[in-house]
Amino acid sequence: MIELHRVWKVFAVGPVKVPALSDVSFRVAKGEFVTLHGASGAGKTTLLRLLYREELPTEGEIEVLDYDVPALRVREVAELRRSIGVVFQDAKLLPGRTVYENVAFVLRVLGTPRREITPRVFDALRAVGLSSRAQAYPAQLSQGEAQRAALARAIARNPLLLLADEPTGSLDDTMAAEVVDIVKDIWAGGTTVLFATHQARLAAALRQRTLTLVGGRLVKDEG
Numbered sequence: 166m167i168e169l170h171r172v173w174k175v176f177a178v179g180p181v182k183v184p185a186l187s188d189v190s191f192r193v194a195k196g197e198f199v200t201l202h203g204a205s206g207a208g209k210t211t212l213l214r215l216l217y218r219e220e221l222p223t224e225g226e227i228e229v230l231d232y233d234v235p236a237l238r239v240r241e242v243a244e245l246r247r248s249i250g251v252v253f254q255d256a257k258l259l260p261g262r263t264v265y266e267n268v269a270f271v272l273r274v275l276g277t278p279r280r281e282i283t284p285r286v287f288d289a290l291r292a293v294g295l296s297s298r299a300q301a302y303p304a305q306l307s308q309g310e311a312q313r314a315a316l317a318r319a320i321a322r323n324p325l326l327l328l329a330d331e332p333t334g335s336l337d338d339t340m341a342a343e344v345v346d347i348v349k350d351i352w353a354g355g356t357t358v359l360f361a362t363h364q365a366r367l368a369a370a371l372r373q374r375t376l377t378l379v380g381g382r383l384v385k386d387e388g
């Protein structure tokens with residue numbers, strides 16, 4: 166499902182070169198739930214961005230869903246992304262559109278047949294417990310609801326792989342637990358999950374295989 170071999174990502178900040186990821190290798194099998202743990206700045210977001218070709222590695226090999234990710238052409242990048250749901254660190258809902266529209270928008274962009282859009286949006290909203298908030302605008306949502314809307318948007322396409330970047334980062338414990346339960350339900354439905362968090366307590370509570378990044382290096386793979 167995912168395979169990284171000796172991956173480096175080095176950012177040039179002016180004349181200085183800063184490695185965000187150093188020599189990272191690991192595999193994730195289909196159907197796994199993997200927690201990606203590391204302090205702020207450890208490289209979690211950078212790693213996820215490499216997987217859906219938002220960034221290119223400086224060096225190394227990346228395979229996701231049998232695609233040689235760095236070598237993809239534009240059309241193939243779109244194909245890859247159709248199979249991956251991403252929940253961004255900051256929810257990234259479009260403020261001028263309702264919850265319904267935020268979810269429907271992605272399906273339209275992905276070329277989903279028109280008649281399938283409404284049922285799929287409502288299936289996704291039901292899965293995250295937001296059916297009654299479909300007509301709300303992002304500014305009217307609590308942070309927990311906003312994160313659940315972002316999750317709905319990510320799963321509406323039935324992705325094979327879900328990349329969740331600190332989906333509970335801004336939430337209190339109760340709301341965080343709700344979001345975690347939803348992600349676990351999605352996983353139980355067969356979706357492979359990579360769940361990034363800087364919270365050691367949450368990483369432990371997830372009770373899943375955990376990859377630990379320290380300063381861009383993968384220092385632990387256990388559980």
Ligand SMILES: Nc1ncnc2c1ncn2[C@@H]1O[C@H](COP(=O)(O)OP(=O)(O)OP(=O)(O)O)[C@@H](O)[C@H]1O
Nearest residue numbers: 176178185203204205206207208209210211212363
């Ligand atoms: N576009 C960029 N240009 C330069 N440096 C970058 C860029 N993106 C990330 N970095 C650097 O790479 C390192 C890893 O950043 P990254 O965002 O991947 O960390 P993170 O683990 O997601 O942190 P957080 O928990 O705060 O989200 C940091 O030192 C960051 O400053």
Ligand SMILES: [Mg+2]
Nearest residue numbers: 209210211254
């Ligand atoms: Mg991050």
